[in-house]
Amino acid sequence: MPGQRKVLVIGATGIIGRQVAAQLLEAGVEVRALTRDPETAGLPHGVEAVLGDLTDPRTLHAPLNGVEAVFLLWPFATAEGMSELLKVVATHTQRIVYLSSAAVRDHEQQVEQSIECSGLEWTFLRPHAFAANALRWAGQIRAEGVVREPYGAAAMPPLHERDLAAVAVAALVGDGHAGAVYDLTGPELLTQAEQVRLIGELIGRPVRWEEISPRVERQRMLLKGWPPPVVDGILDAQAEMVTRPWPITSTVEEATGVPARTFRAWVADHAGDFRR
Structure with missing residues (x-):
């Protein structure tokens, strides 16, 4: 049940990540957000800001402790370091939702492939043009x-970023999304x-x-x-x-039950x- 879950949001200070965090809170989920500077993150009230650095996966053990799912926005134009990060994630949780893109650029394709090989239960979000x-x-x-x-x-x-976040939340806390690749418009x-x-x-x-x-x-x-x-x-x-x-796709409505x-x-x- 959502009230029993704790989710780590990686990328919570951006437009999409903030919406994911906010909607998780609305769903009764405990939200932890990874940030390099918890004091200045300015996250929604109720979000637990925790210190961590994606370039040093060793710093992720504490933020991942007790977490049941991870939302991942990978901010780099390379997949370097992804395998090391996934090994740490897999020691704490089994579910990951990755924000890719409809273009599936080279580094995004490599990240997706790494996640597929990680043994984690995954969902890929491939949004097209953002409003x-x-x-x-x-x-x-x-x-x-x-x-x-x-x-x-x-x-x-x-x-709309709210619709992308709604699909992410559904995949993070709901059932039936494992192995799904969602093209979102x-x-x-x-x-x-x-x-x-x-x-x-x-x-x-x-x-x-x-x-x-x-x-x-x-x-x-x-x-x-x-x-x-x-x-x-x-x-x-x-x-x-x-x-x-x-x-145009109908994926938002199919995944959430609500029209885009x-x-x-x-x-x-x-x-x-x-x-x-």
Whole structure:
């Protein structure tokens, strides 16, 4: 039963991890969060912040003591160190839920393979486009009411972070999710330009999309310090979504029993981020 469980959340200080921790608390689960600095983590009330470092798996024994399941957000662009971490996890618990991605990049594939070989009971979450990606437009919208980017016609089914967290919680404390690979999307296909228009509707002021060239956007991202392979990967994916959008899945509802939230609902939850 949920009230008898204790879950360790690795990555609890991010948008997704915070939602996982909060929803576990709502379900009556004891939540422990791994952090390098428990004093400044700023976690939801009721979450036990514990000191630990993923780069040193030896520090995880204490945080894992008494834990029955682990939510893992792996923050590195390499799978180096994963096997050592899993050995420590396996000495304390048998269930792990790993936040991968729909792209299943090389390091994510390697992490998944390591988990599959670990002997743990696992569930993989592969989200597609996050609705929260729209927060990158907040500054432009607040300042000018316009978003300047390429590929306004790129279409995707934006996923609310609450729905991703709800699936994670179901897999962490429920039955029937072992060995599942969940492709997660929102319930509707929207272009980037349509998302911007909806944001304007919800905040009560016109917001428009202004198309710029991919070359200009690439240079802008590079100047911000983004690695070239990451920049090219993002722009190539957006270009592909103009003609080949990601398919919508019903996995959120199948895993939780509740339909996925719309992008409109996400904007309503975050409207303050886009208002002046």
